[in-house]
Amino acid sequence: MARGDSVSLTAVAPGLSAVTVELGWDVPSLTGTDFDLDACAIAVNQRGKVYSDQHFVFFNNIQTSDHSITHTGDRPGDEAIHVNLAALPADIDKVVFAVAIYDADSRGQTFGQVHNAYIRIVNQTGGAEIARYDLSEGSVTATAMILGELYRNGADWKFRAVGQGYVSGLASVAQEFGVNV
Known part of the structure; x- marks a missing residue:
């Protein structure tokens, strides 16, 4: 998939009820400072805001x-x-998936140093990959990236490859969707 592309998950996998979203990356080994990247999911309502603060899922929740x-x-x-x-509340419109570099500012780290970042959607029944987006290049200044999103389209679920960078880390992603940080 390319940035901005969408695919109907339920058309590819009829009867789809649960997925595993895998987010991965390679970091440079010769920088002298450890990289710690963290993935998160934000369940968003039809107004484009987090469903509840409990629906911001990350290493601390x-x-x-x-x-x-x-x-x-x-x-x-x-x-x-x-x-x-199948268990998501009906008024959740989409689930956004992001990755952020922990403590990026003090370590001088950006996604320009991260390679082979990807997001893939796997059917929990049988383990087949349904969709995959490989980030072709990281943003030189971004410290957080939204890689993709699952969203409702009527009764169907779709996946969109996003690839949007943020320069203020995970807090800026969370604030965009109204999460109290």
Whole structure:
């Protein structure tokens, strides 16, 4: 997929009810400073704002209160987030997936130094990859990136490749969607 492309997940995988969203990357090993990237998911209502602060899922809040979105934990090089599409409240319009570099400003790190970043959508039934977006190049100044989003289209679920960078880290992504940080 290319930036801005969309694919109907339910057309590719009829009966789809749950997915695993895998986000991955390679970081340089010769910088002298460790990179720590963190993935997150933000469930958004029809007004474009977070459904509730509990629906901002990241390393410090690994699960929504309704258990529809679960982060599997912080891992170097890749992280996974499970989304039970059938369990999401009906007024959640989309789920946005971002990756941020932890403590990027003090470490002088940006996505310009991150290579091979990707997001892929995997059907939890059977494990087949349904969609994948490879970020062709990282933003030289961005410290957080929205890689993609799952969104409703009537009764169907679609995935859109986003690739949008933010220079103020995870806080700027969270604030855009009205998360109290």
